[in-house]
Amino acid sequence: MKKRTVLLKMCLLILVVGYFSGLFTTASAYAQEDILTITQNAGYQTNELYKPKASIVIEEETGQVLWADNPDLKWNPASIAKLMSVYLVFEAMAKGQFTLDTTVKATDNDQAISQIYELSNNSIVSGVDYPVRDLLYATLVQSSNVATVMLANLVTANDEARFIHMMNDKAKELGMTNSTFYNCSGAETGSFNGYYKPAGIDQNADNVTTARDLAILSYHLLKNYPDTVTYTSPTQITIMENTPYAEVLENHNYSLPGLAYGYDGADGLKTGSSPTGGFNYAATAKRDNTRLIEIVLGVGNWEDQEGELQRHAFGNAIFDRAFATYEYKQLLSKGNNTINNEEIILEQDFYGLIQKNTEPAFTLSANNLMMDNGLAEVSPTLQTPSVSFKYAKKLKALQNSVLTNTRKKKNALSTFFVNGLLIILGLLFAALSKLFKKGTNRPKKFNPLFTLGILFILTGIILSLYTVVIGPWI
The missing domain is CATH 1.10.287 (Helix Hairpins)
Structure with missing residues (x-):
């Protein structure tokens, strides 16, 4: 009887120890993946108050996800919404509607918007012609609301509501399934004092999106219009040079090399902040052949402006983690290769995303070669990278x-x-x-x-x- 009691007690002790060991192990594993811990371990001074509400990192060529934390949380992106407006501007130029040298004559409304203190803007004077190129710099470097409105009106011949519908249609087309736009710049239309008022659109609504959707948008923006980084990378630039309206613009992306949180390889994309959205950040950086895209949403709150800097600490830290772990590189050369004991002929070089210090695993399906790296694409609309091949033996x-x-x-x-x-x-x-x-x-x-x-x-x-x-x- 005593032996049975002792055995029962020992079994109970083992179960209790095992249970709590599991808890500690789980907590430890979670801590290793926690963005706050990652950022602190990277040497940045931050705390729980600034921890982002959502974040994601993807690789630009494949669209595969390297890091995700609440990627589908719906959030107000603030000025990051300007990336969608810029996408539509580049698309209109690709269709031949206008060029970078096309000028937009500023209206009285444009000048009035530029003078609204509460909005991020650049100086606009009624009657002056502003080149599209300079308005793009004003939109992406200075985060100018008036420049964004002027570009949107150029695309739709001053049909403000139509541009909003175009934004939402494009979001659906790109696979941004949790996004709805109510304005072109990230500032609710009610804050424009009536000078910008798309008909039939809720004047007090904030744009809504997710980290995943913004990553999808950034993926397509860089894939289809790689020149975007030309307008997002300057830390400072002068527009309207050699005119009485010359103006120096300052970039608020402090992760650009040379600024407060300068990050090697960073050349975009956009920051955004608002009372309801806190401080947000869409970024891209390239090292060797690997370009990454990241979205960080909801850092801190509007009352504490320290969040404007803290978003870059978190962004830099998860960039470091991704760059240290993965690389995009050539895995196979065009021509003869031996894969899974089969002699095949590749029609072109094959590039892929792979974890560093590991060997790639390939699969042959019909006439396509693919690599399985265990990573999912950011959107189901994106296909796993593959390359066509022929068997070497006739x-x-x-x-x-x-x-x-x-x-x-x-x-x-x-x-x-x-x-x-x-x-x-x-x-x-x-x-x-x-x-x-x-x-x-x-x-x-x-x-x-x-x-x-x-x-x-x-x-x-x-x-x-x-x-x-x-x-x-x-």
Whole structure:
């Protein structure tokens, strides 16, 4: 009895110790992945008050996610919304609507907006012609609300509401499933004192998006319009040079090299802050062949302006983590390669994202080679990187081609053949049962041949229906 009691106590002790060990292990694992701990370990002075509400890091070529913390939390991006407006401006130029040298004549409304103290702006004078190039710098370097409005009006011929609808349509097209825009600049339209008032749009609503959606937007912006970084990278620039309206613009992205939180390789993208959104940050940096994109949302609160600097500490820290862990590089060369014991010929060099100090794992599917690195794309609309190949041996190549093109057809034909054979066998057994019945004088209550025939016929019919509705079962 005593032995049993001792054993029970020992088992209970082991369970208790195991339970609390699990808790501590889980807490430790979480702490290793916690953005606050990562930032503090990187040497930045920060605390829980400034911890971001959401963040994400993706690789620019593949769109694969390297870090994510609450990436689908809905949030007010503030001036980061200007990236969507800039996307539509670049798209309009790509369609030939206007060029960087096209000028926009400032209106009385534009001048009035530029003088609203509460809004981030640059100086605009009514009647003066401002080149699109300079308005882009004003939008992305100075975060000018009036410059953004002027560009939006250029795209839609002063149809303010239409531009908002274009922003939302583009968001859906790009796969930004949790985003809704109510203004073009990140400042609610009610703060423009009536000088900017898109018809039918809620004047007091904030734009809503997520870290994931902003990463998707930034991915497509840099992929389709790589010159974007030309307008996001200057720490200081003079617009309207050699005119009476020359103006020096200062960048508030303090992670640009040379500024307070200068980060090696950083060349964009946009900051944003507001009373409801706190301090936000969309960034990109490139080192060697690897370009990363990150979004940091909800650092601190509007009352404490220290958050304007703290967002860069968090952004730099998770950039460090991602750059130290992953790299985008050439993994295979064009031409002959041996993959999974198969001799293949690649049509072009194959690049991919891989964890440092590891060997890539490849899969061959039909005529495409892919790499499995265990990372998911930021959006289901993005495809895993792949490259076309041919088998080096002619016989193998021929077999693969025939197999790829005729597999479904062969399977369907084979299935219907077997289904038909089952029905024919069933009919044969049923006929034989009749013959045997005629050859004997004693009636039988149970005829095994007839029963077997019916089973074959029913099986053939059911499998035929399955083949038509679902597909070949062989």
